Amino acid sequence: MRKPPVIALVAGIVAGLAGLGVMPREPRLTAQTTGDANLAAEVRAAVADPGGYRGLSVALIDGGQVRTAGLGDRDRDGNPVEADTPFEIGSVPKVLTGMLLAHQASAGAVRPDDTLGATWPEVTGPAHEVTLAELASHRTGLPRVPLGSVRDWVRVLWANFAAGNPYAGQDVDRVRAATDDHRPGDDRGRVGYSNLGMALLGQALAANAGTGYPELLDRELLTPLGMTATVQVTDPDAVPAGRAEGARSSGRTPDPWIGAGYAPAGIGYWSTAADLARLVSATAAGTAPGVDAREPRFDDTERTRIGYGWFTTRYGDREITWHNGATSGFHSYIGFDRATGNGVVVLGNTDKGVEPIGLRLLGVPREQAGTASPALPTWAGAGIALLFTFIGGLSLLGTVLRPTLDRLTALAAAVWALVYPALGHQLGDWSAVPGWLWPVGLAASGAGLALAVHRWRELPVNGATVPWRRVASVTASSAAAVALTAALLS
Known part of the structure; x- marks a missing residue:
């Protein structure tokens, strides 16, 4: 023996x-390329390390012209990324919610200083006193997400572990009910990023208009801008055809994030680089509905100020107005330089950040653009x-x-x-x-x-x-x- x-x-x-x-094998950006070859080469030069990326969809606005390119694979089968490949875009729609406020204010439907309770009378909890402007600029003192019960903690922790959907079941009623348990904190008046706050703003604007948030957004912003590929998904089986497949650094494919109550914060929204380029182009040019939302109004850090949804950050002698997004398996970044009118959209289908790529394409030096942050x-x-x-x-x-x-x-x-x-x-x-x-x-x-x-x-x-x-x-x-x-x- x-x-x-x-x-x-x-x-x-x-x-x-x-x-x-x-x-295990980390996702890696392959040599596959579609669209504008010169732009694709610029993107590859901007990528410090291809490890951790699988596919990138990019749009660059320069001199009023839009160029698009796809790099790498959109899924495990090696299908190519293209300009019309749908990606989950995370928090990017927060700028749309901020623009809705600016647009509704310009039409006289609301005022930025109106309170949440006055705009959405069903809100009677402690947060009813915050203003729409505070919600749009993350200055309410409300938490990033409400974790007021053991059930909330378990739901979020389990979703993170299992690569699931942490917003499952979070409908409009759950968002409204969160105001019963959360009051503005001592840091009210200072910028403190809050998905809950932006969700409340969008749902309040919709309630005031007598419609749902997706319908209001389509009517007031997406349709006028021609953004037909930016859609809300409310069912895992209804994700867009030909979409990119998200991935974590382990290679695992996570569930899409869906929660109708948090749609104004970006949950459930998918779009393409070409479609988001319409938003960036019109906002940079000053022609988009609610464009006043881009104006920086409040200090965040020494280099960054915030308007209604949009952030503006100084990089040396450049000021970039921007927003990013992240879900369990996707990252996104949109931004533009007010001085030149140039803009960028970068969408990635892994949990590795794409912000440095966007900044490099806008001319920000590599040492100022930084490096991509891992999910952990x-x-x-x-x-x-x-x-x-x-x-x-x-x-x-x-x-x-x-x-x-x-x-x-x-x-x-x-x-x-x-x-x-x-x-x-x-x-x-x-x-x-x-x-x-x-x-x-x-x-x-x-x-x-x-x-x-x-x-x-x-x-x-x-x-x-x-x-x-x-x-x-x-x-x-x-x-x-x-x-x-x-x-x-x-």
Whole structure:
């Protein structure tokens, strides 16, 4: 009979070699190009590192002319990105909501100093006293998202873990009800980014107009601007045809973010680079409805001021008016230089930021444009990848090498030796950690599983002094493993 070290070594090598075929690979921008070849070359020059991107759709407005280009792949099948490829655009529609306020104010339908409660009488909670201008400029002191209950925390944490939709079930009534539980904070009057605040603004404007937010937006802004490709998705099965497929740094495809109540904050909206170029062109030229929203009114930082939705930031001798967006698997950036009238749209289908690309295309030097920020701090994403990849296998090895062991304990450790690497594969930042380390972790799990099988016949079923406690512990551990596995596979 083979000795345990030989068994462990052989099993580890087999598991490691098998893991090479499925090891995590970060998305990477391919050489595929559509549209304007010169613009595509400019974009590639602006990309500091192609790792972490899969596809980019770009529009550049220069001298009143719009050029578009697609780079890389829109999905796992390698289909090309084009100017009319729909992307999830995250928070970009916040500028549209700010422009709705400016447009409605110019028509005399509302005043920026009107309160939320006066505009939307159904709002009777503590936040009814904030003004529309405060909502549009993120100066209400309201939280980014309402997390007033254990249920809210669990929903958001689970969605982040499972690459799900953190806004599921957040309809207009839920947004309004959030004002019952949240009052303006002590930092009211200072800029503090709030999805809740922008959602309340858009829904209040719609209620005041006697219609829904999507209908109001279409009528007042999208239709006049000719933005026929900017659409709200209210059902996961109704995402646009030919769309880009989002991805995390692990390569995992997340669910689209959908929540009708948060539509004014950008949740559920998809668009194309060509369509958003119409918005940027008209706003830069001063011809868009509600264009007054672009005017900087309040200080955010030393270099940045905010209007109604639009931010304006100084980079040396340039001032760029902009907004960005991010969901679990997409990033977006729109911006323009008021002095030159030049503008840009950059859409990406991963969780790596695209802001530096847009700034470089607008002429901002690389050292001022900065680098793309990962979804998680690099140390956190790398730590998750390494911890989960190795902890299961090493823990199992430590368990099966104990002189005293029972089958229940070995079984629980064996289950986690499989679940933990799966977690590392799906949740880790594999742009920060070499992907070949994952098969090494799987090799440790394989070695531990082989030793557990080798010892199985000699082990008692339950060797605990208090047997029922061992049974309860293993049952709870296995249930947690099943739940996490289900989340990864959902």
